[in-house]
Amino acid sequence: MQLQTNADLLTEKLYDLSMIEQLCRGNQDQVKKMVKVFIDQIPKSVEEIKLAYTTRDLDIVKNVAHKIKPTLSYYAIVKIEKDLRQIEALAKEGFATTELELKINKLEEITTQVVEKMKQDFLYY
Numbered sequence: 001m002q003l004q005t006n007a008d009l010l011t012e013k014l015y016d017l018s019m020i021e022q023l024c025r026g027n028q029d030q031v032k033k034m035v036k037v038f039i040d041q042i043p044k045s046v047e048e049i050k051l052a053y054t055t056r057d058l059d060i061v062k063n064v065a066h067k068i069k070p071t072l073s074y075y076a077i078v079k080i081e082k083d084l085r086q087i088e089a090l091a092k093e094g095f096a097t098t099e100l101e102l103k104i105n106k107l108e109e110i111t112t113q114v115v116e117k118m119k120q121d122f123l124y125y
Contacts, residue, residue: 014114016076062091080110
């Protein structure tokens with residue numbers, strides 16, 4: 001098993017639009033629209049998860065995590081896929097644990113990085 005260096009982590013892609021481009025059949029205007037929807041919607045969904053966790057509404061945590069899972073997969077945001085599955089599973093079990101909170105915080109951190117990178121890449125906002 002090889003460990004990644006900090007330099008490797010910095011150059012690792014946060015997202016990949018290959019699947020989105022395939023879904024859009026190469027139509028770059030459509031790709032841009034889908035990126036804009038991602039930029040607008042994912043932070044709201046993550047905020048909804050955070051708020052639901054603070055009020056211990058784990059059904060909402062589970063449902064929203066389940067809802068955004070395919071979206072993060074379409075954009076190949078692999079840094080968070082495993083954690084998102086674990087958020088959904090932990091919430092389904094009904095345990096508001098420190099582990100769940102840490103994974104939610106990581107979800108917020110990674111999705112914020114992705115949104116900022118997309119904004120840079122597409123010159124939004």
